Amino acid sequence: xxxxLDIQDLHVSFQTYGGEVQAIxxxxxxxxxxxxxxxxxxxxxxxSVTANSIMKLIPSPAGKIKQGSIAFKGKDLTKMSDKAxxxxxxxxxxxxxxDPMTALNPTLTIGDQLTEGVRQHRRVxxxxxxxxxxxxxxxxxxxxxxxxxxxxxxxxxxxMRQRIVIAMALICExxxxxxxxxxxxxxxxxxxxxLQLFQRIQRETGVSIILITHDLGVVAKVADxxxxxxxxxxxxxxxxxDIFHRPSHPYTQGLLHxxxxxxxxxxxxxxxxxxxxxxxxxxxxxxxTARCPHAMEVCSRIYxxxxxxxxxxxxxxxxxxxxxxxxxxxxx
Ligand code: SF4
Numbered sequence: 001x002x003x004x005l006d007i008q009d010l011h012v013s014f015q016t017y018g019g020e021v022q023a024i025x026x027x028x029x030x031x032x033x034x035x036x037x038x039x040x041x042x043x044x045x046x047x048s049v050t051a052n053s054i055m056k057l058i059p060s061p062a063g064k065i066k067q068g069s070i071a072f073k074g075k076d077l078t079k080m081s082d083k084a085x086x087x088x089x090x091x092x093x094x095x096x097x098x099d100p101m102t103a104l105n106p107t108l109t110i111g112d113q114l115t116e117g118v119r120q121h122r123r124v125x126x127x128x129x130x131x132x133x134x135x136x137x138x139x140x141x142x143x144x145x146x147x148x149x150x151x152x153x154x155x156x157x158x159x160m161r162q163r164i165v166i167a168m169a170l171i172c173e174x175x176x177x178x179x180x181x182x183x184x185x186x187x188x189x190x191x192x193x194x195l196q197l198f199q200r201i202q203r204e205t206g207v208s209i210i211l212i213t214h215d216l217g218v219v220a221k222v223a224d225x226x227x228x229x230x231x232x233x234x235x236x237x238x239x240x241x242d243i244f245h246r247p248s249h250p251y252t253q254g255l256l257h258x259x260x261x262x263x264x265x266x267x268x269x270x271x272x273x274x275x276x277x278x279x280x281x282x283x284x285x286x287x288x289t290a291r292c293p294h295a296m297e298v299c300s301r302i303y304x305x306x307x308x309x310x311x312x313x314x315x316x317x318x319x320x321x322x323x324x325x326x327x328x329x330x331x332x
Contacts, residue, residue, distance in 0.1 A: 004175060004208055005031035005054070010068035012049050012058060019280050023049045025232040027068070031176070036202065036209040038223035040216065040255070044276060045229040047212045051178045053078075054210075055095055056085045072176070091121045094169035096162075098181040103165045104153040110137075110164055111149030118171050136167040139204070140197060159190035163197065170201065180212040195221050216259050220244060225312070228252045231276050231287035238313035248315045250292045286318070294319055298327045 012024035024046045031037050039047045052058055054070055056077060070077040072093065077085060089095075097103050105113055114133035118124060124132070130149070137145035140163040153161055162182065169177055179198070183191040199222055202209060213219060219226055219240070226243040228236040228251065236249040247253045254272040274291040277283055285300040286292070292299065298318055307320040318324040 001032040001035070003030055004033050004073055005029070005210075006069075006071040007050070007054075008069050008071075010050070010053060010070065011066040012046075012053055012063065013066050014063045016062070021279050022282055023063075023232055023279060024053065025282060027229075027232070027234055029227055029234060029237075031208055031210060033175075033208055034202065034206045035224040036198070036211055036222050038211045038213060038219040038226045039229060040213055040219055040226060041229035042214065042276060044279075046232040047214075047229055048180055050229070051095065051180050051210065051212050054176075054178060055089055055093060056080070056082075057095075087121075090117055090174070091172045092174055093176045093178065094172070094174040096165055096169050096177065096179040096182050099185050103168075104161060106153050109150055109152055110156075114149070114164070114168055114171060117168060121172050132171060133167075136171045137164070139170070139201065140164070140167045141193075142167070157190075159186055159193065162186060162190075162194055166194075166197065166201070170205070170207070173205065174207060176208050176210070178210045178212070181214070182211070183218060184213075184215070191218070192221075198222055216255060228255070231282060232279060233287065233316065235288070235317070236313075236315045238309075242310070242313040246309075246313065248309060248313070248320055249288075249317045250294050250319070251288050254291075286316075296324060296328070298324050302327055 007027055007029040010024050010027040014021045014023055027046065027050055039050065041047055053065055054077065058065060065078050072088065077088065111130065111133060114136065115126065115129035118129045118132055133149060134145045137148060142148050142160065142163055156164065183194050186194060195218060198209060201207065211223060223240050225237065225239050227234045228243070228249065230251050236243065236252045243252060247256055257270040258272055260269060272291055277287045277290070283289065283300065285302055286304055289295045289299045296318060304316045304318045305321055305323065306314055306316055308314045309320060
């Protein structure tokens with residue numbers, strides 16, 4: 001399969017009055033053409049910062065990509081000028097944000113907002129832009145698209161507004177769509193419809209999708225592969241089956257034990273005690289040590305090596321690495 005995105009050793013920090021927050025600390029991610037990669041983890045683990053780094057939307061000067069590369073179809077986005085990256089945004093890579101209301105301008109009609117991007121990036125006539133906008137509204141399931149083009153965002157329900165935001169993101173036919181918590185603000189029925197819409201659009205257009213979410217139910221429905229993030233690092237990556245049937249990092253196991261699952265009726269839910277580490281001064285060793293029921297002496301001192309469990313499944317945890325014994329401190 002063709003790799004369209006390759007993130008290597010990405011480090012992103014933010015300068016604050018309290019010091020430097022090391023939000024991303026050596027993230028590696030790959031995305032293949034036509035697949036959906038879900039990035040999951042608690043709030044503050046670095047999911048959205050990773051997504052914003054791909055779009056070069058890290059607020060400067062406070063935020064900075066300090067190290068690493070983000071290769072999109074072989075070109076390193078971190079090295080591109082602002083002018084060059086503006087051409088990539090919207091045409092090659094599009095992003096859908098969490099709250100559809102903040103993504104839409106309440107003073108412009110849906111038609112104006114949909115055609116703006118396509119006219120700017122594709123330089124087509126108004127008639128052609130209108131035609132493409134109507135086609136896109138049909139694709140995302142908006143009834144009477146000709147009439148709806150003349151209406152304003154407040155005349156649509158929350159689910160409809162999210163469909164319009166998806167249409168806006170897709171109108172220039174991007175190869176990569178990043179959806180940051182796209183269903184969080186929606187009720188479960190509409191959420192299911194939007195997830196089905198993503199799957200249909202992917203089948204019809206072949207777009208690759210990065211889905212940022214904290215919701216494992218969403219992941220179970222649509223992801224091909226999953227990367228689990230914790231404290232600014234990817235701690236486990238695998239296919240959906242690897243992650244749900246053979247979770248190997250204690251944090252992934254904790255996440256799965258803390259949400260209800262239809263395939264495991266009667267099981268008690270177990271929350272993950274404690275809180276993530278302070279990213280002003282992250283620990284040298286495994287950042288999950290203080291919360292991990294299996295933590296060993298080596299865990300707090302040395303960050304675990306990357307262990308490949310299979311062709312598709314990899315984890316950063318000493319439990320999966322025979323070298324753990326070798327790195328244990330000798331008794332004094
Ligand atoms: Fe737990 Fe150690 Fe594995 Fe970290 S490396 S998850 S502390 S066992």
